[in-house]
Amino acid sequence: MPAATRLRTRLTAGSRRLQLSALPIGQCAVAAGVAWFAATEVIGHARPFFAPIAAVISLGISLGSRLRRTVELVIGVSLGVLVGDALISVIGSGPWQIVLVVALAMAAAVFTDGATLLVGQAGASAVLVATLLPPGGAAGFDRCIDALVGGAVALAVAAVIPSDPVGPVRRESRVLLDELAAVLADTAESLRRRDAEAASAALARARASQPLIDELRAALRGGHEVTRVSPLLRRQRRPLRRYEELAKRADYAMRNARVLVRRAYTALCDDEPSAPELADVVSELATAVRALTAQLGRDGDRELAREPVIDVVRHARELARAITPGPSEVVIVAQARSIALDLLQGTGMSRQEALHAMRDDGPDRD
Template sequence: MAAAAGRLRTRLAAGWLRLQMSALPIGQCALAAGGAWFVANDLVGHARPFFAPIAAVISLGISLGSRLRRTAELVVGVSLGVLVGDALISVIGSGPWQIVLVVALAMAAAVFADGATLLVGQAGASAVLVATLLPPGDAGGFDRCIDALIGGGAGLLVAAVLPADPVGPVRREARALLDELAAVLDATAGALRDRDPEAASKALARARATQPLIDEMRSALLGGHEVTRVSPPLRRRRRELGRFAELAERADYAMRNTRVLIRRTYTALCDDEPAAPELADVLNELAVAVRALTAQLGRDGDRELAREPVIEVVQHARQLAGTFTPGPSEVVIVAQVRSIALDLLQATGMSRQDALRAMRGDPEED
């Protein structure tokens, strides 16, 4: 009973968190829908302008994406569906086979025109609405197109006046990606320390499953840039988004290098090759350095503070390599540690040349 109550509380807490995170997009959709209906019905004078609020909601959506393109696809799709539906239903009437024909022709026209998923879907959906809700011969195809344009415009206006935080979702996705990178490095260190090939195999599978995190961060970046385009007051956040774009690129490279490191660790353990147990400590330290970078992703954080832990990892790896003659796998592991460190330093804003100089311990140039 207690366990069931605990699961229920966990689900309720998760649901409440999702609701809090989606509160602004939901409010945007609701305001845009009401505003679009008011403009189309009360100001323009269109009867039953249901396409206006539909277009407003779809143009905004719950999540950010390519909103400007989506609005254009929405308006074109609705226009095609309405025009094809009006032209045919007024001649052939409405019924099951008429709906089949109208939907097929509207979607075929949309595929021919562009082929975008939203455009094609809206063309088909609009044709259905015309074929089922509007009486045959009811003029109004042009009005429905105007309604779609009003709805799309209302969505963009609400997004500009009540914009979402362009950086918050990007920061959240960046933290998730870096947390996973640190966890994978810790798991690899444990496998190396225990000489456990199965644990190394699991760490490799986990590293290979991180691509969706990278894709989600890039999607959040796209949405953030779009917010700054439609909302002039937020254009000053573009520089911060640029820093996160560089971090996303370097985190992607770091994860790729980590996969190479884990594959070599797995091979060494399966083939019973020697691997200095101190290398596991280096990997743990690298995970700590990744978490130091994650800790600096706050609004007022300074990523320069994350550089020193990374440089210390490189120095430790260099000192360790000088205490013994490394085998083939150990050479690869140390090389990948250096590559990951280089990626992390560049993620803090350093140039490649400055990062290499810091890793070598060279003094800074004036």
């Protein structure tokens, strides 16, 4: 790739990241300034550096677990300050005292909860007390107040200047569904070309999809938190619930896809014969997933994506009737039907409604 092309690609990716993070960055900046103002002008602390630090840490760049981060931050600072102040006032300050104070503060944090932020803040606050703050003074308590002010300001800013709770969820849903469609399309092509190596690559791709599922779940947690904190966005709870169901079904569909791809790979390695139409069914399933992806966020939601899924079920049924399926073909068709069931439920149908939509009058009844 030419250097100019690489540069353009990096600039485009950087601009995209900046665009997606603009609001969280703005939230952090505003919260830091307001926290400093509140701690200095309202409470009267001289240099309340913990207040803006707490505000920025509580908000972070990404959504998700802000309430928990705030609580962990305040508890961690309090533990570190209390343990450090109590010990330093007795044993004095020095290298071995720092070792002891930090170890005990972090041990107390682990015993209390064990969360990473809580433990880290306890250790950092203990270092602060052991090196900078006079033992037995009020400065340690002031730092706890500053942390509380920063956390409270962060939550207030998140409520008044809320992030979009649905946008990141929709974006991560599309990424996951695109990956599911790509896995199915690659599998169909491997069956069509009888290429075991291509099937192996598709299987590796399917197995590597777990981080995408985790990202979607994190986006959902962040979206729900925004709607809890900000009264302006309570109406977004309903679409988030729909995406929550979609996330669950997409996860199941990807699990079923792994089984499908693994069986296709085994069949190709063992040189099992298969009907050419089998690849078409898997390819149509990939197209049905793309149809569902295309409907995300549109009015009328995902109902328009149901017909392509039902077409896949009908074609799979016709294939099973037209041939005497081998063992791998039976598994692949069964997994295609399972994925179809997941997709229909992802469009908002109940399990019974989806099963009813997949039935016909023939002998192949669910």
